[in-house]
Amino acid sequence: MTLSSANNPTSHPQKANPQATAVLNALSEKLKQTLAAQQVEIIDNSWQHAGHVGADPDRVATHLAIQIVSDSFEAMPLIDRHRRLHEVLAPEMSAHIHALELRLFTPAEWEKSKK
């Protein structure tokens, strides 16, 4: 999977949406600060779901895949890393996130995963 840089969250190239970009940039910044993350990458897959059953045309950043590399995950079981993210993202999950994929690495795991 190719992931975008943290400063440039991806959205569908033909449907770049300034509102979505602002939401994603703020989210990326929040995650970096809250988790002291070395890396935060967000892919916005919302455009793939536009118009499907239950989709709200006024909501942006509904379907997100987020990859985070952080020292704070050290010695934390994966399930608890996810719980930490659910806690941090609770406001966004009630506000706009409908579907969320998370890939959470320590720096050492991230290095290993690239090999």
Added chain:
Amino acid sequence: MTTLSPDALKEEIQQETAAHKILIYSKGTKMVPRCGFTMETCQFFEQLGYPFETIDVLDNPEKRQVLSELTNWPTLPKVFINGKFYGDTDVLGPMAESGELTQVLKDAFGQ
């Protein structure tokens, strides 16, 4: 749909998670998934070659609430193996890669 008390729902969940080696609380069923992640989770266990059951709780907010409290996990699907909660495929995928899941499944199925 009859509405059970939270305690009765907990009891029901305990019975369900004890009755199935792999149980997925899902949106829709394995025959008719109503969520991309539910479909993905079913495919995950199909590929591993283990039998699993789905229980659709999409239209049962009371049970979803009890499930979220029991597991400290807000989203669906929720996967239980041998009565223990394991999260979703974002957790199970890396566990499969590391080989940890193979052992969990072998233990669950007495292999």
